[in-house]
Amino acid sequence: MPPTAAKGVADENLRFSSWKFAQGREFLTNKMLPIGQQEEWRMKTCGFHPGNSRKGREFLTNKMPPPAAKGEVMTSRITGTGSCLAGTCVTNDWLSGIMDTSDEWIRTRTGIRERHLVKEETTTDMAYEAAVQALEQASVAAEDLELIVVGTVTADHVTPSAACELQARLGADRAMAFDINAACSGFLFAIQTADAFLQAGRFKNALVIGAESLSRIMDWSDRSTCVLFGDGAGAAVLQPAETGILGYDQGCDGKKGSALLCVNRKNHNPLTDEEQIVDYVHMDGQEVYRFAVTTVPASIQKALADAGVKAEDVKYFVLHQANLRIIQSVAKRLHVPEEKFPIGLDHCGNMSAASVPVLLDEINRKGMLEKGDKIVLSGFGGGLSWGSIVMEW
Ligand code: UT7
Numbered sequence: 444m445p446p447t448a449a450k451g452v453a454d455e456n457l458r459f460s461s462w463k464f465a466q467g468r469e470f471l472t473n474k475m476l477p478i479g480q481q482e483e484w485r486m487k488t489c490g491f492h493p494g495n496s497r498k499g500r501e502f503l504t505n506k507m508p509p510p511a512a513k514g515e516v517m518t519s520r521i522t523g524t525g526s527c528l529a530g531t532c533v534t535n536d537w538l539s540g541i542m543d544t545s546d547e548w549i550r551t552r553t554g555i556r557e558r559h560l561v562k563e564e565t566t567t568d569m570a571y572e573a574a575v576q577a578l579e580q581a582s583v584a585a586e587d588l589e590l591i592v593v594g595t596v597t598a599d600h601v602t603p604s605a606a607c608e609l610q611a612r613l614g615a616d617r618a619m620a621f622d623i624n625a626a627c628s629g630f631l632f633a634i635q636t637a638d639a640f641l642q643a644g645r646f647k648n649a650l651v652i653g654a655e656s657l658s659r660i661m662d663w664s665d666r667s668t669c670v671l672f673g674d675g676a677g678a679a680v681l682q683p684a685e686t687g688i689l690g691y692d693q694g695c696d697g698k699k700g701s702a703l704l705c706v707n708r709k710n711h712n713p714l715t716d717e718e719q720i721v722d723y724v725h726m727d728g729q730e731v732y733r734f735a736v737t738t739v740p741a742s743i744q745k746a747l748a749d750a751g752v753k754a755e756d757v758k759y760f761v762l763h764q765a766n767l768r769i770i771q772s773v774a775k776r777l778h779v780p781e782e783k784f785p786i787g788l789d790h791c792g793n794m795s796a797a798s799v800p801v802l803l804d805e806i807n808r809k810g811m812l813e814k815g816d817k818i819v820l821s822g823f824g825g826g827l828s829w830g831s832i833v834m835e836w
Contacts, residue, residue, distance in 0.1 A: 519641040519649075520687025520834065521679045523583065525576025526804035527569040528559040528791060529656070529674035544666045554767025558673030558792030560658040565599045567608040569676035570654035573800070574613060577650065581680035585613040589646035591620040592637050594629020594653045594796035596705070596825065597660055598622055605654060618650070626703065627763045627824025628693070629653050629796030631832060634681065634820070635691055641683045649681040653796035660705055662723035671765075672724075673792030677800020686835045689817075690750025692742045693830035702730040703825040731824070735769045739823050740776040742831040750833035752817055754779050757833070759806060763822040764788035764798040773821075785811070795824065812836045 534557045535546035549555050561569075570593060578585060591606045591613075598605035606620035625632040630653030637649040654676035661669040706722035739762070747754055754777050762770055764787050774781045787802035794801060799822050806812060816836040823829040 517642075517685050518683075518687045518689070519638045519681045520684040521803075521836075522682050522684075523577040523579070523581025523680040524678065524800065524804040524807045525573040525578075525580065526677040526797075526801040527572035527576075527675060528801070529561040529569060529658075530564055531560050531562050532557055533560050535670070538670055542664075542666050542669075544670055549670050552766075552768075553671060554786070554788055555671065555792045556789045558790075558794075559675060561656045561674045564656075566595060566597050566605055566654045566656045566676070567599055567612065569656075569674070569797075570595075570605060570609050570652050570678070571612050573654070573676040573678035573804070574609060574650055574652060576804070577678035577680045578613075581682070583648050583680050583682075585615045586617065588613070588615040588618040588648050588650050590637055590640055590649040591615060591618045592633040592649065592651050593620075593622045594625060594631075594633040594651075595622055595655055596624055596626050596629070596795060597654075597656045599656075606652075609652070615650070625695075625796070625822075625828045625830070626826055627765065627793070627795045627798065628822040628826065628828040628830045630677065630799045631820060631822040631830030632693065632828070633796075634679070634688075634832060635693060635830060637681050638688050641681060644683075647683055650678060651681055651800075652676060652678045653794075653798070653800045655795045655797045657724075657793075657795055660707065660724055662725075665723070665725075667728060668724050668726050671793050673794045675791060675794045675797045675801050677797050677802075677804050679800055679803065688832055688834045689752060690746045690748070690833040691831070692745035692749060693828075694738075694742070695826045695828045696734075697826065699730070699734065699827045700825075702727045702734070702827060705825075731827070732766065732769065734827055735765065735823050736772040736776070738827075738829050739769070739773050739821055739831075742823070742829045743773070743777060743819055743821055746819065746821075746831035746833045752833050756817055757783065757819050758816040759811070760784050760819045760821065761799055761803050761806070762820075763793075763824060764791060764802060765793045765824065796822070798822070 535549045539545050591610050593606040595605050604622040606622050610618050610620040623632050633651045637651045640646050656674045657672040658674050663669050703726045705724045709720035711719040770784050785806050799820050819833050821831040
């Protein structure tokens with residue numbers, strides 16, 4: 444039997460979490476084991492590897508003494524969404540007036556018709572707008588937020604993070620806030636991180652954002668990249684629930700990182716006398732394309748297996764919006780009709796970490812999601828990185 448609630452924890456609902464934390468502290472303080480023996484320790488004391496969510500749930504439901512009380516944290520679910528696109532809409536035709544490209548090339552190679560770009564507004568401005576909408580839909584006050592995680596590679600500053608700037612702007616004074624740099628997988632990594640905190644019983648209200656001002660890091664003389672990207676932000680409120688996130692997959696292949704690269708800046712270092720560099724995005728489009736069409740379907744299959752859900756039972760697959768041809772190829776490889784893949788890239792372009800949450804908010808606000816629907820979210824890109832989540836709405 445676990446010990447009773449830790450001193451000072453009055454809320455009965457926190458009883459299990461307190462026990463887990465007490466065990467964790469004991470492990471950290473008294474029983475620090477060599478790495479090789481930690482897995483054995485976890486199996487002995489917990490009966491599951493904490494990194495595996497499905498086994499974790501089995502443990503919670505089958506092996507937890509005493510039986511889980513009603514309302515016990517099993518997983519987490521999205522209870523509100525919001526989005527914001529940058530203020531200036533830029534069409535393919537407009538771009539063809541300033542560089543050697545055409546609406547025909549961009550549409551047929553990518554499916555993109557237009558994108559929204561920032562002028563004065565910042566990444567935090569857009570994240571704030573998306574966050575306010577999501578909090579309102581979830582009926583969560585900013586001051587009740589305990590965690591803010593922003594997936595972005597274009598925070599307004601190196602420090603403070605976009606999440607900290609957002610925390611200040613929202614007045615979410617109690618929230619721990621940090622950014623995740625996982626490029627186009629950023630929102631997926633952010634959700635998985637927030638979900639881990641919620642499943643641990645640590646927090647009850649998390650805000651997860653994907654926000655980017657990619658036009659600020661484009662080389663506007665490189666037509667092979669600058670026509671592809673757009674600026675915007677999407678947000679989701681995540682709360683503990685008995686059903687919601689059902690399965691995951693995520694991964695990285697750092698060896699292929701140079702396929703999508705942005706050095707960003709390198710100062711003039713007096714020790715090495717190297718030149719100062721200000722750099723922009725470079726992409727080996729075909730290499731990333733090949734990566735996407737093989738890794739994404741495999742990742743979705745793994746997440747579905749982790750969740751115990753069949754592809755045909757999924758209502759929508761909300762994918763990172765890089766290229767219509769990639770989405771069509773993923774649909775084909777999964778043997779799923781293309782109609783199950785909502786499209787946002789036609790009017791938003793590729794917004795990296797913002798693509799998935801903006802599209803999710805659009806289909807949510809169109810009333811396309813009903814309680815109990817199973818959906819898949821999947822992101823992929825710089826790193827190289829990828830992440831997929833299966834969830835029940
Ligand atoms: O979000 C992160 C994940 N990113 C992705 O998933 C992107 C994956 N890659 C892609 O979507 C595609 O590779 C692109 C859309 C980036 C490029 O399409 P592609 O069919 O691979 O084109 P390409 O790079 O092979 O270029 C074909 C031709 C070239 O001309 P030549 O050498 O055949 O004469 C390019 O110079 O198209 C030319 N080109 C353009 N022409 C007009 C490249 N960019 C443009 C342009 N307008 N904007």
